[in-house]
Amino acid sequence: MKIGLIGNGAIASVVTAHCEGSDGRIELVGATVLSGDGPSVGKHPTFTNLDDLLALGPDLIVECAGQEAVSDYGPEILKAGIGLMVISVGALADADLLNTLDAQARESDAKVIIPAGALAGLDAITAARTGGLDRITLRTRKSPMAWSGAPGVDGVDLETIAAPTVIFKGSAGDAARTFPKNANVAAAVAIAGIGMENTQVELIADPGVTRNIHHIEAEGAFGRLEVDVQAEPSPDNPKTSYLAALSIIRQLDKLTETIQI
Numbered sequence: 270m271k272i273g274l275i276g277n278g279a280i281a282s283v284v285t286a287h288c289e290g291s292d293g294r295i296e297l298v299g300a301t302v303l304s305g306d307g308p309s310v311g312k313h314p315t316f317t318n319l320d321d322l323l324a325l326g327p328d329l330i331v332e333c334a335g336q337e338a339v340s341d342y343g344p345e346i347l348k349a350g351i352g353l354m355v356i357s358v359g360a361l362a363d364a365d366l367l368n369t370l371d372a373q374a375r376e377s378d379a380k381v382i383i384p385a386g387a388l389a390g391l392d393a394i395t396a397a398r399t400g401g402l403d404r405i406t407l408r409t410r411k412s413p414m415a416w417s418g419a420p421g422v423d424g425v426d427l428e429t430i431a432a433p434t435v436i437f438k439g440s441a442g443d444a445a446r447t448f449p450k451n452a453n454v455a456a457a458v459a460i461a462g463i464g465m466e467n468t469q470v471e472l473i474a475d476p477g478v479t480r481n482i483h484h485i486e487a488e489g490a491f492g493r494l495e496v497d498v499q500a501e502p503s504p505d506n507p508k509t510s511y512l513a514a515l516s517i518i519r520q521l522d523k524l525t526e527t528i529q530i
């Protein structure tokens with residue numbers, strides 16, 4: 270399988286190392302990067318435009334760059350009949366973009382693949398929704414300063430928070446808009462389950478934690494599910510969970526395996 274990347278950062282470097290060690294099973298042909306990026310994180314060439322990457326004929330392009338890259342390049346990639354893997358899934362909290370990608374993918378018979386990222390349990394949630402889901406809640410707990418800069422904490426003095434404090438309670442849609450750094454997990458749970466407006470999100474600033482903790486609860490005809498992920502940061506980027514890069518690798522491996530789980 271031939272793949273291309275968008276991005277040249279922490280996730281790209283973990284994915285690249287895996288492809289280069291795959292004995293040709295996953296051939297990484299090139300990457301589209303920003304003009305200010307450093308040298309390639311692997312042996313593959315880098316380009317500052319999408320056309321040069323498309324010209325190399327990848328079967329699939331893996332976005333590991335940021336939400337803008339999904340809207341800037343997603344439709345064109347799908348139009349070319351090439352599959353798109355999206356890790357900056359928060360971009361899909363924008364219903365217009367989600368609909369555009371869906372329509373384009375249908376037209377060209379390409380697929381948009383969303384890895385589980387920093388979460389677990391999305392397989393069970395997507396299975397359970399077929400039988401009917403009544404309720405899904407995502408509760409994310411991070412150290413107070415991890416929330417800094419988000420529009421949702423304007424006026425909150427994060428440095429003085431001494432006990433676990435709920436800083437947001439509402440829909441996944443509102444969470445993605447007011448806490449963009451949490452948009453990836455909020456959007457992933459919502460798309461897997463009952464949508465942006467019906468998924469409930471609670472965000473907690475907790476001075477007692479060092480990892481990013483995501484707790485999912487779901488209830489429906491299938492029964493009840495609870496999943497707790499305590500994600501370690503990526504070695505090269507403390508803002509990114511290492512599990513997110515591993516989830517891309519898992520999806521790539523799956524596409525090349527005969528026995529899939």
Ligand SMILES: NC(=O)c1ccc[n+]([C@@H]2O[C@H](COP(=O)([O-])OP(=O)(O)OC[C@H]3O[C@@H](n4cnc5c(N)ncnc54)[C@H](O)[C@@H]3O)[C@@H](O)[C@H]2O)c1
Nearest residue numbers: 276277278279280302303334335338357386387453509513
């Ligand atoms: N789904 C999840 O659970 C999850 C978890 C962690 C991170 N993420 C997403 O993954 C993305 C990448 O994470 P990272 O740790 O590798 O970030 P990073 O900052 O280390 O690297 C991002 C790379 O993408 C490049 N880039 C940014 N915009 C671009 C564009 N428009 N075109 C081409 N290249 C572009 C940057 O120059 C950089 O090389 C994050 O932005 C985040 O949205 C998702």
